[in-house]
Amino acid sequence: MDVIYVLDILGTFAFAISGTLVASDKKLDLFGVIIIAFVTAVGGGMLRDVLINAHPINWIGDLNYLYTIFSAVLFTFLVKSKIGYLSTTMFLFDTIGLSVFTLLGLQKGLAYDLHPLVALIMGMISAVFGGVLRDVLTNKVPLIFEKEIYASACLVGGLMYLILSHFKVAENINFIISASVVVSIRIIAVKFHLELPRIKRDLFSKYH
Amino acid sequence: MDVIYVLDILGTFAFAISGTLVASDKKLDLFGVIIIAFVTAVGGGMLRDVLINAHPINWIGDLNYLYTIFSAVLFTFLVKSKIGYLSTTMFLFDTIGLSVFTLLGLQKGLAYDLHPLVALIMGMISAVFGGVLRDVLTNKVPLIFEKEIYASACLVGGLMYLILSHFKVAENINFIISASVVVSIRIIAVKFHLELPRIKRDLFSKYH
Amino acid sequence: MDVIYVLDILGTFAFAISGTLVASDKKLDLFGVIIIAFVTAVGGGMLRDVLINAHPINWIGDLNYLYTIFSAVLFTFLVKSKIGYLSTTMFLFDTIGLSVFTLLGLQKGLAYDLHPLVALIMGMISAVFGGVLRDVLTNKVPLIFEKEIYASACLVGGLMYLILSHFKVAENINFIISASVVVSIRIIAVKFHLELPRIKRDLFSKYH
Numbered sequence: 001m002d003v004i005y006v007l008d009i010l011g012t013f014a015f016a017i018s019g020t021l022v023a024s025d026k027k028l029d030l031f032g033v034i035i036i037a038f039v040t041a042v043g044g045g046m047l048r049d050v051l052i053n054a055h056p057i058n059w060i061g062d063l064n065y066l067y068t069i070f071s072a073v074l075f076t077f078l079v080k081s082k083i084g085y086l087s088t089t090m091f092l093f094d095t096i097g098l099s100v101f102t103l104l105g106l107q108k109g110l111a112y113d114l115h116p117l118v119a120l121i122m123g124m125i126s127a128v129f130g131g132v133l134r135d136v137l138t139n140k141v142p143l144i145f146e147k148e149i150y151a152s153a154c155l156v157g158g159l160m161y162l163i164l165s166h167f168k169v170a171e172n173i174n175f176i177i178s179a180s181v182v183v184s185i186r187i188i189a190v191k192f193h194l195e196l197p198r199i200k201r202d203l204f205s206k207y208h
Numbered sequence: 209m210d211v212i213y214v215l216d217i218l219g220t221f222a223f224a225i226s227g228t229l230v231a232s233d234k235k236l237d238l239f240g241v242i243i244i245a246f247v248t249a250v251g252g253g254m255l256r257d258v259l260i261n262a263h264p265i266n267w268i269g270d271l272n273y274l275y276t277i278f279s280a281v282l283f284t285f286l287v288k289s290k291i292g293y294l295s296t297t298m299f300l301f302d303t304i305g306l307s308v309f310t311l312l313g314l315q316k317g318l319a320y321d322l323h324p325l326v327a328l329i330m331g332m333i334s335a336v337f338g339g340v341l342r343d344v345l346t347n348k349v350p351l352i353f354e355k356e357i358y359a360s361a362c363l364v365g366g367l368m369y370l371i372l373s374h375f376k377v378a379e380n381i382n383f384i385i386s387a388s389v390v391v392s393i394r395i396i397a398v399k400f401h402l403e404l405p406r407i408k409r410d411l412f413s414k415y416h
Numbered sequence: 417m418d419v420i421y422v423l424d425i426l427g428t429f430a431f432a433i434s435g436t437l438v439a440s441d442k443k444l445d446l447f448g449v450i451i452i453a454f455v456t457a458v459g460g461g462m463l464r465d466v467l468i469n470a471h472p473i474n475w476i477g478d479l480n481y482l483y484t485i486f487s488a489v490l491f492t493f494l495v496k497s498k499i500g501y502l503s504t505t506m507f508l509f510d511t512i513g514l515s516v517f518t519l520l521g522l523q524k525g526l527a528y529d530l531h532p533l534v535a536l537i538m539g540m541i542s543a544v545f546g547g548v549l550r551d552v553l554t555n556k557v558p559l560i561f562e563k564e565i566y567a568s569a570c571l572v573g574g575l576m577y578l579i580l581s582h583f584k585v586a587e588n589i590n591f592i593i594s595a596s597v598v599v600s601i602r603i604i605a606v607k608f609h610l611e612l613p614r615i616k617r618d619l620f621s622k623y624h
Contacts, residue, residue, distance in 0.1 A: 152239060
């Protein structure tokens with residue numbers, strides 16, 4: 001599990017950088033940047049823990065999340081002019097974060113005796129809700145709703161984990177395989193600009 | 209209570225369709241649509257349960273909410289070109305949902321020994337917060353804040369329920385009467401374009 | 417502690433007025449105004465209590481918050497044409513609210529055995545999150561992220577409180593000194609238009 005914890009922290013670091021970058025684009029002040037970095041990095045796990053009543057919630061129970069976020073903001077300040085060169089590294093960390101957050105959230109849901117479907121949703125909330133909060137707080141339509149097969153990667157990876165664990169595959173191996181699925185789908189989706197279908201409707205007016 | 213459960217599910221269905229339609233208007237992808245349908249349908253009850261510490265929260269404790277939401281999204285996909293013809297039906301379901309959500313939320317608040325005023329607010333949160341979340345996530349000023357006597361219908365219906373239960377009216381009859389009040393006010397308000405008053409102020413600058 | 421309770425209520429009153437004014441600017445109807453006043457005034461404490469699992473949460477456990485909010489909306493309606501003359505008073509109440517909310521939130525965090533850093537964050541959430549919610553619900557980038565050393569004042573005052581309590585300064589005296597720090601920083605910041613630094617970045621595209 002130690003490796004997974006390291007990946008969790010790396011993912012937190014990447015998500016916090018993502019938040020820092022979006023907040024800087026919006027010309028927020030230092031506090032705004034830290035808050036956005038914070039919600040991007042731990043917002044998903046925080047919502048999951050509140051919904052399943054898992055107290056103390058993620059960042060209250062483990063201060064390493066906070067230290068990681070502060071480090072990420074500082075790091076982004078320091079290397080800001082060079083971070084363009086790092087975008088592939090960042091993308092990788094971010095994708096690792098996505099996969100690890102999904103599976104850790106899912107495992108936590110199962111550990112709390114939730115129905116597998118609900119546990120799967122908890123995994124997805126853990127992975128994507130931080131980004132949603134980031135976008136809501138910076139007043140954008142959440143990116144996740146418009147672009148990339150981002151949530152879908154989490155869904156498929158989570159399903160894979162549930163199926164393999166149904167067939168009694170050892171937990172660590174299962175984690176690695178399912179995480180690889182998330183990472184692969186994300187990379188393929190970005191590389192080939194894959195998107196999910198949309199529903200069109202122009203025929204009727206809003207009634208609600 | 210069986211009838212009320214059916215109405216609860218019908219209301220969930222209608223709210224989920226409402227979310228699906230708004231999300232489609234915003235050209236969200238399939239995942240975005242499902243998420244918006246989800247928060248529209250169960251967001252109000254979810255917030256209520258988190259605030260009053262009622263675990264497991266609504267959709268975690270009863271999977272039928274999730275199945276209803278998935279069905280509603282699928283249904284909207286399938287009939288999208290014809291849904292215009294159904295708008296009266298949808299409006300009716302939505303209004304039923306509004307009344308049932310209000311009263312179920314209120315009852316749950318009372319069951320948790322909350323002060324009637326707080327229970328009334330819980331009823332209103334149950335009924336309107338899903339729509340608020342839907343609008344926040346799709347980056348609009350919540351409709352509820354600008355148009356229709358929507359929340360007011362919940363308020364009056366909820367008050368009616370409290371008054372009748374003060375006079376020991378049988379619970380089922382009370383539910384039917386109070387729900388009818390919500391439905392009637394909503395229909396009358398939409399039909400006659402009633403609105404609440406606004407506060408005007410242009411004389412002073414924001415200080416906060 | 418009686419004095420602190422009075423200040424808490426005064427702060428709630430000021431925050432609720434602030435919410436009422438922003439909501440009126442956005443031409444929300446009466447319900448929208450009340451909801452925005454409500455979340456502005458108690459949203460921060462509500463989030464804090466949900467995160468640290470402190471039930472009943474603030475406004476559910478003490479109805480005086482609700483009464484204060486209703487009074488503030490009514491008050492704003494009544495004096496709206498004259499409220500410009502009161503803006504200094506309002507600013508003072510608001511600043512008092514900021515300081516009291518910070519320290520009460522911090523104390524509550526410590527009472528729940530949180531790490532001082534987490535308790536400090538809880539103090540800041542109590543003080544600033546209501547305003548963030550207000551801005552998100554009225555579809556603006558939260559003011560707090562863009563202007564004024566608002567959160568910084570809370571941070572410094574909170575740190576002061578932690579340091580003085582480390583040195584065993586009597587709680588009441590500590591409260592007064594730390595609150596004065598928050599108030600002073602806020603006033604000085606507004607008077608001299610102080611701002612926090614921003615991170616610039618134009619060199620690289622968003623990857624997340």
